[in-house]
Amino acid sequence: MARPSVGLLYNQTAPALLAHAGGLVEHLTAMPDRLWFDFGRSAPRGQRFRAARAPIAELQAWAEGRVLAGHGLGMSLPSAMPLDETLLHAVSAIDHALGGFAWYSEHLNLFVTPNASVPNAQAGLGLPLSYGEAALALLKPKLRRVAGALGCRLLLENGSFFTPLPEMEMHEPAFLNALHEQGLCGTLLDLHNLLVNERNGGMPAARYLDLLDLDAVEEVHLAGGDDSLGFYADSHSTLTPGVVWDWAYTVLPHCRRLRAITFEYQESYFDRIGVRALATELERMHALAEACAQQQETADAS
Amino acid sequence: MQADFQQALAELTACPEHCRALRADAAWLSGRYTLSPRETRQLLALVRHDGMAHACTLYRMNRLAPLAINFEATLAALGGELRALMSAYWREHAHGHPHFFIESQRFGRWLQARPALASGVHAALALELAGVEAALAASLQDTEAIA
Numbered sequence: 136m137a138r139p140s141v142g143l144l145y146n147q148t149a150p151a152l153l154a155h156a157g158g159l160v161e162h163l164t165a166m167p168d169r170l171w172f173d174f175g176r177s178a179p180r181g182q183r184f185r186a187a188r189a190p191i192a193e194l195q196a197w198a199e200g201r202v203l204a205g206h207g208l209g210m211s212l213p214s215a216m217p218l219d220e221t222l223l224h225a226v227s228a229i230d231h232a233l234g235g236f237a238w239y240s241e242h243l244n245l246f247v248t249p250n251a252s253v254p255n256a257q258a259g260l261g262l263p264l265s266y267g268e269a270a271l272a273l274l275k276p277k278l279r280r281v282a283g284a285l286g287c288r289l290l291l292e293n294g295s296f297f298t299p300l301p302e303m304e305m306h307e308p309a310f311l312n313a314l315h316e317q318g319l320c321g322t323l324l325d326l327h328n329l330l331v332n333e334r335n336g337g338m339p340a341a342r343y344l345d346l347l348d349l350d351a352v353e354e355v356h357l358a359g360g361d362d363s364l365g366f367y368a369d370s371h372s373t374l375t376p377g378v379v380w381d382w383a384y385t386v387l388p389h390c391r392r393l394r395a396i397t398f399e400y401q402e403s404y405f406d407r408i409g410v411r412a413l414a415t416e417l418e419r420m421h422a423l424a425e426a427c428a429q430q431q432e433t434a435d436a437s
Numbered sequence: 438m439q440a441d442f443q444q445a446l447a448e449l450t451a452c453p454e455h456c457r458a459l460r461a462d463a464a465w466l467s468g469r470y471t472l473s474p475r476e477t478r479q480l481l482a483l484v485r486h487d488g489m490a491h492a493c494t495l496y497r498m499n500r501l502a503p504l505a506i507n508f509e510a511t512l513a514a515l516g517g518e519l520r521a522l523m524s525a526y527w528r529e530h531a532h533g534h535p536h537f538f539i540e541s542q543r544f545g546r547w548l549q550a551r552p553a554l555a556s557g558v559h560a561a562l563a564l565e566l567a568g569v570e571a572a573l574a575a576s577l578q579d580t581e582a583i584a
Contacts, residue, residue, distance in 0.1 A: 183584060185582055186581050250444060250531055254496065297492045
């Protein structure tokens with residue numbers, strides 16, 4: 136494993152952080168959904184998506200000299216309906232405009248069904264997927280199609296839920312392992328989502344990490360959340376909690392294919408978190424990346 | 438069955454009344470969706486889980502967000518009518534529009550067409566809907582079609 140890079144999920148306040156601590160940010164992850172206006176599925180052909188020129192130009196400038204990845208919010212790949220080809224075409228257009236994503240990730244959540252949808256402002260309310268062979272069969276052709284269209288490595292991110300589903304055919308780590316074993320995609324491991332699920336009655340994070348094939352993990356998300364109406368929410372409103380750092384130091388040095396550690400915060404909390412605290416978070420991430428590289432050097436030497 | 442399971446999951450999250458109906462009567466699902474016995478048990482467990490109320494609340498908060506930003510005075514003027522009107526709007530438009538200004542414009546026009554609104558609502562709505570339409574037009578000036 137080369138030393139994983141340290142980066143940020145880009146949002147409209149990221150330029151202020153980059154101006155303050157740009158030297159600490161080695162990669163940026165762009166959300167195509169934030170760079171266009173979507174006029175909906177009923178829009179005339181060729182008129183559904185309109186790219187916003189100014190935000191794209193600003194991102195292009197900040198991505199200069201950095202690795203750039205893509206992170207999608209709305210493709211809803213596990214939905215039992217055909218792939219949204221127009222959306223994929225729009226992602227591809229943004230990918231092309233930005234010079235090509237080094238990798239592209241999506242969520243292992245459900246956001247859209249044929250006759251309904253759940254609002255997905257930064258993946259705040261993804262619905263759980265019932266993991267099993269049927270879901271695998273549904274995802275396979277879509278993952279191949281998306282990877283082929285974008286021409287880069289594809290990752291799927293573990294989700295966060297308020298309502299764990301019982302009686303699933305397989306648990307989420309086994310599902311992610313199967314996707315990796317079948318060569319369909321890698322894993323974007325969101326460590327904070329493990330905390331959210333553990334706090335809300337889902338699988339304990341330690342057990343999840345024991346079951347997950349760490350060779351599948353290529354990117355890790357760090358983030359923070361808060362308590363809301365008796366539940367713990369993935370609000371991206373704080374720095375990474377201590378317990379998530381503990382998991383990161385325990386597990387990440389053993390992820391041999393890890394290429395990136397990315398911090399996510401919601402832009403509306405930028406002032407509350409503060410630019411200095413965000414810079415300190417990036418410094419902590421660099422220390423973690425160094426620990427990963429040192430562990431690997433030790434393993435290689437022995 | 439997978440499609441019906443997902444459809445039921447989305448519709449339950451969008452509608453607390455459906456959750457209450459299912460909690461009260463497990464047969465509520467039959468006739469509406471084609472589900473395996475396991476999927477039925479999963480949905481029953483889901484609506485009985487404390488987290489489902491939170492998911493329903495978050496759904497409503499997220500759908501309300503663009504309207505709360507763009508129709509602050511209108512929603513305030515609706516007062517006690519707000520909850521029932523929002524439920525009716527969301528029943529008619531199960532897909533939230535991804536564009537905040539278009540979702541707001543759609544809601545504003547839908548509300549304008551409702552009979553028997555208080556005069557204070559009409560005044561606030563006319564002003565705020567005009568603002569939404571101007572903002573929508575402005576937002577599209579520096580854009581290009583990509584798909």
